[in-house]
Amino acid sequence: MSANPDGILRLPQVEQLLQKPIFAPYIRQLSRPLVTNAIRRTLADIRQQSSFRERGITIDALYSQLNDACEYLINQRHSRVINATGTVVHTNLGRSPIDPALWDSVAAVNTGYCNLEIKLSDGKRGQRKGILSQLLSSLTGAEDGLVVNNNAASVYLLLNELARGKEVIVSRGEQIQIGGGFRIPDILALSGARLVEVGTTNITTADDYINAITENTAMVLMVHCSNFVVRGFTESADIRDVARRLPKHVILAVDQGSGLSSEKFAAHETPSDSYIRAGADLVCFSGDKILGGPQAGIICGRRELIQKLEKNPLMRAFRPGRIIYSLLEELLVRKLNRAPEGMGIAETTVTHSEALERRANEVAGALGDKVRLVPSQMVVGGGTLPDEYFPSWSLELQIEKQAEQVLADLRAMSLPVIGVIRNDKVQLNMAAVLPHELSALIEQLRSYFGL
Numbered sequence: 001m002s003a004n005p006d007g008i009l010r011l012p013q014v015e016q017l018l019q020k021p022i023f024a025p026y027i028r029q030l031s032r033p034l035v036t037n038a039i040r041r042t043l044a045d046i047r048q049q050s051s052f053r054e055r056g057i058t059i060d061a062l063y064s065q066l067n068d069a070c071e072y073l074i075n076q077r078h079s080r081v082i083n084a085t086g087t088v089v090h091t092n093l094g095r096s097p098i099d100p101a102l103w104d105s106v107a108a109v110n111t112g113y114c115n116l117e118i119k120l121s122d123g124k125r126g127q128r129k130g131i132l133s134q135l136l137s138s139l140t141g142a143e144d145g146l147v148v149n150n151n152a153a154s155v156y157l158l159l160n161e162l163a164r165g166k167e168v169i170v171s172r173g174e175q176i177q178i179g180g181g182f183r184i185p186d187i188l189a190l191s192g193a194r195l196v197e198v199g200t201t202n203i204t205t206a207d208d209y210i211n212a213i214t215e216n217t218a219m220v221l222m223v224h225c226s227n228f229v230v231r232g233f234t235e236s237a238d239i240r241d242v243a244r245r246l247p248k249h250v251i252l253a254v255d256q257g258s259g260l261s262s263e264k265f266a267a268h269e270t271p272s273d274s275y276i277r278a279g280a281d282l283v284c285f286s287g288d289k290i291l292g293g294p295q296a297g298i299i300c301g302r303r304e305l306i307q308k309l310e311k312n313p314l315m316r317a318f319r320p321g322r323i324i325y326s327l328l329e330e331l332l333v334r335k336l337n338r339a340p341e342g343m344g345i346a347e348t349t350v351t352h353s354e355a356l357e358r359r360a361n362e363v364a365g366a367l368g369d370k371v372r373l374v375p376s377q378m379v380v381g382g383g384t385l386p387d388e389y390f391p392s393w394s395l396e397l398q399i400e401k402q403a404e405q406v407l408a409d410l411r412a413m414s415l416p417v418i419g420v421i422r423n424d425k426v427q428l429n430m431a432a433v434l435p436h437e438l439s440a441l442i443e444q445l446r447s448y449f450g451l
């Protein structure tokens, strides 16, 4: 057992280390308690290492491990990344970015006080949703609307209020799971409603729904199959037909999912206003996916039902704060006016393919033979438009290195870049790279390639 000539056998005290200037930026970004804990954990780990017990540790190695521990935490802070995956609404990358103009326009209302629940006309208690219900009516053609924190909450709320202790009929083809842990049968059970399954995985007819109705039936729930398609011998019930034949005591609710409304790029998808016109009593959807606002759950439909939902005690738990209300309000005003900032990222990206091609050419031009410009595809993603592909352009990086390692290098950049692997090569799909990210992307890649 020989001591490492440079090694120290007694580790410094945590307090001593915290005084060192190299920890100051970490404390600024992570807070003192988190850095203290990271140092404490790292020192404890080092004490366990047999190499330390035998030979000690060099100061360099000590600081390198402490650095790694802090960097590991810094990487977990929410920070901006460049989405070069070709999935425009990417659940793991925050779904829909909010248009900077929308964000700026709600800064004042959110950084000061606001008339969230007071009527400026007479100073009396007002409604939190303000003109949102009218905006939602104009968007969907429904009588009224309400907003909750996310669409999972919409589904839970409408089941809990309108079908608790009763039966809800759902097609076997729509017993779906959306993202992590949101399963229709489980949500139904939690809400206190009883699931009645009808039809088969591929075929459900209007008769299937109608024949399953009893006096205990509260609702027929139709759920958009957001993230998969069933192809081949398939049939789903015509909602008009179901709506027409439903007895008065049964509510027809549709979980539309994406919030597609007036956007014109998704021809095969049913927008929320079509469901209302077809006779749905309620339709719910997310506020961000295709609608393009903040994540929220929106329920539109018959006023009498919306008012019931609003009186449910859960509404107190599910209602959003003013950040969401103000952003949605701003978005919808612009969307109804067909202003560009009201389009949402999905529509903007899919319908501006010349701009995308220009961006791809600009980046490719700046990187010479280090990249190859290849035609590719984008998807909207985020549990919308499954199986619909739109044309895109990708940069294939020309580099002799393991693709996984290149992806890791890209993630380690100061503005991290999230790429994809195609045919063992790293590609940067330009679809969802935002215009104001181009120069940073070019600069980082030039430096990566040593240009």
Ligand SMILES: *Cc1c(COP(=O)(O)O)cnc(C)c1O
Binding pocket: 150, 151, 152, 153, 178, 182, 223, 224, 225, 226, 255, 256, 257, 258, 286, 287, 295, 296, 297, 382, 383, 384
């Ligand atoms: C995305 C989605 C949900 C969940 O919406 P969140 O806003 O993520 O809670 C529910 N139902 C359908 C059909 C969806 O597509």
